[in-house]
Amino acid sequence: MPRLTAYRSWNALPNKENTAGPCVRSGGPQARRSSPQPHLQNKSAMTHSPRTPILVMLAPAVSLVGVFIFLPMLLTIWLSFQAWSTQTGFGSTRFVGLQNYADLLSPLSVGRDFRQAFWNTAFYTALSVIVILPLSVALGLMVYQTRVAGGHVLRTVLFSTYMVPMIAVALVWSKLYSPNEGPLNQIIGWFGFDRQLWLSSPDTALASIVLLNVWQQVGYFTVLVIAGLTQIPTSLYEAARIDGANPVQSFFGVTLPLLRRTLLFSAVIAVINAVQVFEPVALITQGGPANSTNVLTYYIRRVGIERAQGGLGSAMAVTLMLALIVVIVALFAFARRGDDDK
Amino acid sequence: MKTSHGTTFVSALIATALLSGSALAAPTAISYLTHWSPETVAKLEAAAKEFTAANPDVTVTVRAVPFGDLLTTIRSQGSSAESPTIASIYDLWLPELARDKLVEPAPEANAKEIGSDWPAGVASAASVGGKYYGYPNEIDVYALNYNKKLFAEAGIAAPPATWAEFEAAAEKLTKKEGDRIRQQGFGMINSWAAGVVHPFASLLVSNGGDLIVDGKPTLDSKAAASTFKLYEDFIKKGYTDPAMGTADANTTGPFLDNFVSGNTGMIIMANWWESALKGGLGDRFSDIGTAPIPVGPDGDKARSISYSWLTVVNTGASAEQREAAWKFLSWLNGPSSGKDGASAMSDILLSMGILPSRSSDVTAHAKDLDRDFLAGYVKTLADAKPFPVVLGGQEFSEALQQVIEGIQYGRLSAEEAQANAQADSVSILERAAQ
Numbered sequence: 003m004p005r006l007t008a009y010r011s012w013n014a015l016p017n018k019e020n021t022a023g024p025c026v027r028s029g030g031p032q033a034r035r036s037s038p039q040p041h042l043q044n045k046s047a048m049t050h051s052p053r054t055p056i057l058v059m060l061a062p063a064v065s066l067v068g069v070f071i072f073l074p075m076l077l078t079i080w081l082s083f084q085a086w087s088t089q090t091g092f093g094s095t096r097f098v099g100l101q102n103y104a105d106l107l108s109p110l111s112v113g114r115d116f117r118q119a120f121w122n123t124a125f126y127t128a129l130s131v132i133v134i135l136p137l138s139v140a141l142g143l144m145v146y147q148t149r150v151a152g153g154h155v156l157r158t159v160l161f162s163t164y165m166v167p168m169i170a171v172a173l174v175w176s177k178l179y180s181p182n183e184g185p186l187n188q189i190i191g192w193f194g195f196d197r198q199l200w201l202s203s204p205d206t207a208l209a210s211i212v213l214l215n216v217w218q219q220v221g222y223f224t225v226l227v228i229a230g231l232t233q234i235p236t237s238l239y240e241a242a243r244i245d246g247a248n249p250v251q252s253f254f255g256v257t258l259p260l261l262r263r264t265l266l267f268s269a270v271i272a273v274i275n276a277v278q279v280f281e282p283v284a285l286i287t288q289g290g291p292a293n294s295t296n297v298l299t300y301y302i303r304r305v306g307i308e309r310a311q312g313g314l315g316s317a318m319a320v321t322l323m324l325a326l327i328v329v330i331v332a333l334f335a336f337a338r339r340g341d342d343d344k
Numbered sequence: 345m346k347t348s349h350g351t352t353f354v355s356a357l358i359a360t361a362l363l364s365g366s367a368l369a370a371p372t373a374i375s376y377l378t379h380w381s382p383e384t385v386a387k388l389e390a391a392a393k394e395f396t397a398a399n400p401d402v403t404v405t406v407r408a409v410p411f412g413d414l415l416t417t418i419r420s421q422g423s424s425a426e427s428p429t430i431a432s433i434y435d436l437w438l439p440e441l442a443r444d445k446l447v448e449p450a451p452e453a454n455a456k457e458i459g460s461d462w463p464a465g466v467a468s469a470a471s472v473g474g475k476y477y478g479y480p481n482e483i484d485v486y487a488l489n490y491n492k493k494l495f496a497e498a499g500i501a502a503p504p505a506t507w508a509e510f511e512a513a514a515e516k517l518t519k520k521e522g523d524r525i526r527q528q529g530f531g532m533i534n535s536w537a538a539g540v541v542h543p544f545a546s547l548l549v550s551n552g553g554d555l556i557v558d559g560k561p562t563l564d565s566k567a568a569a570s571t572f573k574l575y576e577d578f579i580k581k582g583y584t585d586p587a588m589g590t591a592d593a594n595t596t597g598p599f600l601d602n603f604v605s606g607n608t609g610m611i612i613m614a615n616w617w618e619s620a621l622k623g624g625l626g627d628r629f630s631d632i633g634t635a636p637i638p639v640g641p642d643g644d645k646a647r648s649i650s651y652s653w654l655t656v657v658n659t660g661a662s663a664e665q666r667e668a669a670w671k672f673l674s675w676l677n678g679p680s681s682g683k684d685g686a687s688a689m690s691d692i693l694l695s696m697g698i699l700p701s702r703s704s705d706v707t708a709h710a711k712d713l714d715r716d717f718l719a720g721y722v723k724t725l726a727d728a729k730p731f732p733v734v735l736g737g738q739e740f741s742e743a744l745q746q747v748i749e750g751i752q753y754g755r756l757s758a759e760e761a762q763a764n765a766q767a768d769s770v771s772i773l774e775r776a777a778q
Contacts, residue, residue, distance in 0.1 A: 286592065293749070310440065
């Protein structure tokens, strides 16, 4: 569960909501006022210590980050300006300038397919996040209510979908979506709806993959929301109730603002997960029909590995990375603006 | 002490001798990568066992991956010693795998055997730059498969021989409920490059056209324009429902299910799917007929597209493994490994409905090749054109797939599809040749 660990570290960071909670319970301001001295002492000791030991202490971590993160990134960026077959050594690269990037924008098949894959990925990501986050909050609130019988069981059931291997999910869902014999069409038929083509139509195939993703991931994000809810002090709800707030006002005035950090974390993870979508496409649709489920990771694999066009594949990977950076920075900027507005 | 030292020395010598002896006796382990189904893999494993019984110094293990992952597996594992020693490949992939030195040219003795025991056209598909790179085994050719029962219900006496008859048959076979196509006259496959491109190419060559001539794409021809238009007409007139033609990573899926269930009247497919049809249809398999590809207005006779598969040896394997691999392949494809002068490979292939290619295998299996379903394919083979094997062939095929699917889903007109297909092909082949 590396993501949960990351989440715990994230929530351990000082922020308005997290520091507010413990302070209320422990008479906060007093306790906090007594702490600065040792903190200053430590800082002083650090300031006067020789520079070399700090560098020595940092070296292992910096070296690991450099070798395993920055070096591959730089290598990918460098390769994106080269013509290179992935089956040959780096010595066989040929500098082509911006040609690979120009190909991605060209009206020819490689450009058309890349742009289609880019927009498919953007649509998949946006729809996944838009559906998963509100749904996880709704389910989180429902499961968090202590009075709900079997709340723990429901929590386990919700999370269990996250643990099912994708190959099993793909097998089952491809049958569920069958236009002729699929149970989904039979179910919607009972309610008088027309038969849907699901994965067999370019108009609905990508949304069908999103539905599968939501089903699998929503339990995980619900657990995150529940973890966020546990950090909201009940005294705030009591105060809101005394002030005459109804449950809806409490939700928008207390719950949602104090879940901001949790939701930001969830959004970042949901975006990263969604951008990396690969398995359902590779296992179920192969990018079809009519390229409608061709996503960037799948297309990069096709170009970079199947066709061995390493330079072109790297240019796609760099573009994907830049797009992801823009989205994540925008999310943080949005969250910061919300904090500043307060 | 002396004695003790001497004993230890002698013991060490014996131990070393025994160890090196056992190391020498250790069999050479080779592996064989394929995309075949578990039932067929079991047959290959049985053949490998038989080979090991006669050659205890070699053991063969078989690994199978879905067709959609086969090329990726070969590419991603590269030419490392851990990658499969032998791989079964589609001939379209050979030029690039040879260029990237992932596959080894056949040793002289094996090359001589390939050159003399296979028809020249088939053997040439296993060669690049005048060198043979593997043993050709299967030959696949496309033909029109039709449901005799549906034909009888629609009052169609014989399979269509021309495009005009083809269109008329498709119209009669199509049944609709409101806007929904309940039974399609002709099934077009999507979401699988070969499944989309090969039937289209079969109609194109049967209309007197070609995909590539002398390394240059010829999709801007009049014959190609008519073929794109034929597809557009079938979609617009509702004789084809693309939603019924989806394929999955294992090259099965709704297109197969719909043909087996009697929801598709006609489809253009290769002989290898005989086993899939038998599995799905059971006793109703006899309802399926095979006929030549209908001739287009610009065509002179019924033609089709053929392609082959071959088994290649990994350059990254050790010298012992490569030697053992060529020995195994020679035996597997040779006349002594199967029944009645046929090769073990041909027995395995025919169990799936795949045509063997070695001349002696064709003779040995003359009776099997005459069975109803396959006879139609064998007849078609004589006038089939090999799918062009060129550098960039896989990308060319995938690009053409996308424009054909564009027509299938009404996203491109026939004219747009043709213009895109030609421009894409020129660019892809030029870049691949650099």
